[in-house]
Amino acid sequence: MQPLSRLVPVLAALSLWAGGAWAQVTQFAAPAGQGRELSIYSSLDNDLAAPLIAAFQHQRPDIAIRYENLLTTQLHDRIMAETDAGGPTADFAFSSAMDLQVKLANDGYAQGVVTPDTATWPAWANWRDTAYALTFEPAVFAYHKPSFAGSEPPATRADLMRWMAENPARAKGRIGTYDVTRSGVGYLFLARDQELYPQIWTVVEAMGRAGVQQFPTSGELLERIADGRLALGYNLLGSYAAEWARQHPDVGLILPRDFTVVVSRVGVVPSAARSPDLGRDFLAYMMSPEGQSLLSETLRLSAVSLEVAGQTSPAGGMQDLAGLRLKPVPVSPGLLAYLDQATRAKLLARWNRAISGQ
Template structure:
């Protein structure tokens, strides 16, 4: 017991927390230990989640982690239903669906919780006292190294548009389906916001190349590997980079015009049965210790005191545009704005037929 407290305080010290906050911190930690467990509902790579949970367990053996893997939609459904029923099961929700997570906050489903110290966190990565990003994952282009000649590999979106016009890429391009996958929708709206002038040119070019629309990043990577597809656009960089480590066929392009990056957001629902343990886990997620693990697994960091911040090579690091956690995330949740975007997208997709 003594040793663990010592270890815990040392970690907190190492994390650079001011001693003033220590008393309050200790109170939460004690309460969390009394609660004894924390339920994490999460949409995250299983292997990474495992590493984080194991590490947390080492740090806080008294707080047992119950980890449940869910999709982003499932997390949202569960959160609003449990909030309405006033009976919760989740202590902390992790999801890559930034807009839905933010909506939960603005709907008042999330409990107010301010990290004692946010100085080491990127200012864009969190909304005041509720929602905290804990990863920074660039969106990239993936190609098959075996089959795409060096000269064809596009360095940016402009080159991609040119490449899409080539007949040998017809039917050979894949991307996430923004109509069916909420995060996919977000990726494309980020593109539109980043480069409103050229985005629809890109979309039209994808349509003309008869792009294949997928619901799963894994399936796309698999098919690029096999050569069924040659190029995939808007792939989450963390998955691509991890895959490329072992798979010689996967090439990753960090576009040199701009690189959008998304964050997975963590929050504690108001109905959390173990709110203190939830807080301890959330603090852990953005601690240096956890962020190192995230970095090692290609998921990036939201801390300012670690570098490199993402898997993006040093020379392009300046091009990374992290997605700010603020009200702009709600923009496309408005039905008519959303439908308008989807109609335009559908029109672009028809270009090939």
């Protein structure tokens, strides 16, 4: 049998100006020849999306797929604008911006879908059969292994504070985290930390005294951890850290033992989808044991499905989650509070005061 990646010919990959920003558009031809087209808007990088698309088309060789890789805000705005204009939009939308995906569902821009796996889907991962969490991605500590030679890296937030206090020279300028003013997932992690751990501001103040470095993307943080410019990264998205650790032997990662925040990528079928049946079919595939296994084992995005989690590592190759205090962010209207501008401004102001030592 041919590898799945060879079953799908890619006809075109180009960048288009769409919705006020550049979008990368890739056309996957139907393996069986001429067929119907499924349109997907997604924030998942093309190299991660390709195996998923190939596997779906292996089951449905009559389907061509137009895949648009968008920024999370752009994805949300495109669906709203196209729907409001009375035209069709994507058949399926998949985004790491949990809050924006729930907003689409809450505001009527997504339709209800019941798949063969809906009945057994975790309650926290399903809002009204309209917005489904499809991955299970912990926030981790990533670290430069040589920087901790002969000692254990921090495994809790208390450990991190103790390490910074006892090793001021080694820590100075070598702690990194997301720039929460520019990183949506970084902001979500901070908001969740504050809800779960009132002492978080003591940790942030300590990182500020240690000269914490802030970056908008996981790649920028992990590149600096890999080469030793940073000794430790706080609250990094585990899926990316796991892949870096697999490819870079000097990168290690730890799922915090005090509590581990878990976020998810959320899928919806837009209410104005051109071919909603194809969008429902793709969602059903992603929720199926096969789709969840592919996400977990090949894409290393971790499975939500309890059935898959029981068969394979639910951490997608990171480590066993048994015994950890996992705190998934529920797919619910509670996420909309994170979009409130006054709430956001207040949280960011407190972050900036804590980091600067004010």
